[in-house]
Amino acid sequence: MTNTAIRIPTEIYEKIEFQASTEDKTVSAIINNILRKYVSWDQFVSDIGFVFLQKPFVRNIFEHVADDDLVRAAKTSCYTGMRDAISFIHGKNDAESIVDVLKLWFSASNFINKVIQADGKIEFRIQHNLGRKGSLYIGTLISSLFADLNIKSKEALLKEHSLVIVFSSTSKK
Structure with a gap:
């Protein structure tokens, strides 16, 4: 210090x-x-393209987007932006960097969250208040980031305003 x-x-x-x-x-x-x-x-x-929007606005927009379109956006442009954020902030793409940047994003977005790393797994518990489609979007985005490391979700529980998603903490090559 x-x-x-x-x-x-x-x-x-x-x-x-x-x-x-x-x-x-x-x-x-x-x-x-x-x-x-x-x-x-x-x-x-601002360098990586994030903007601040009110949650009721985002929730409303999500409700007017078809699930398939929302998943496609999360897997493409949104995934690319978050992957770039991870590279920009950490200079590498590993599980630790992904978890760190996701925690920063959740905190900046005022999403109540808990990330538990134990017993060979990484568990995300996120309270976002963006509706079911918010859970779909966030879960898809997180899954896409871990897919880069060949890590698939072991379980996902998408609720109206929250989600729990669990990954193995080691990749399957």
Whole structure:
């Protein structure tokens, strides 16, 4: 850990201090989280083509797209964008890099998520609130990323506003 002194405008510091007190964290912890998010995700999002949209809008759009079209989009242009994000951020495409970038995406999208890596498997639990088609889209996209490593999902549970998808953590060559 490096100690440093930085100048922060008073009004920004006060907002950070307020957030720290409401979350029962230190100001330093909040600032470190902000910096970590910036260097691992925020500085790349515009370069790799991500935009921020409201969830109700995305859910509405998904409802007007046929399942086959949604799966095709997830497997092509959306997959390509996420694969590029993984390469851009990590410079390599392995399971660890995929998991890391997916976690960054979920966090930036305010998707409640839990990734469990144990017993030779990687399990994603994602609460997205984008409807059944959101689950279809996210599940297809994640499956496509792991397919690059010859890793297929062992099980997938797609629900109205959440999904669980499990992969073996080793590839099958």
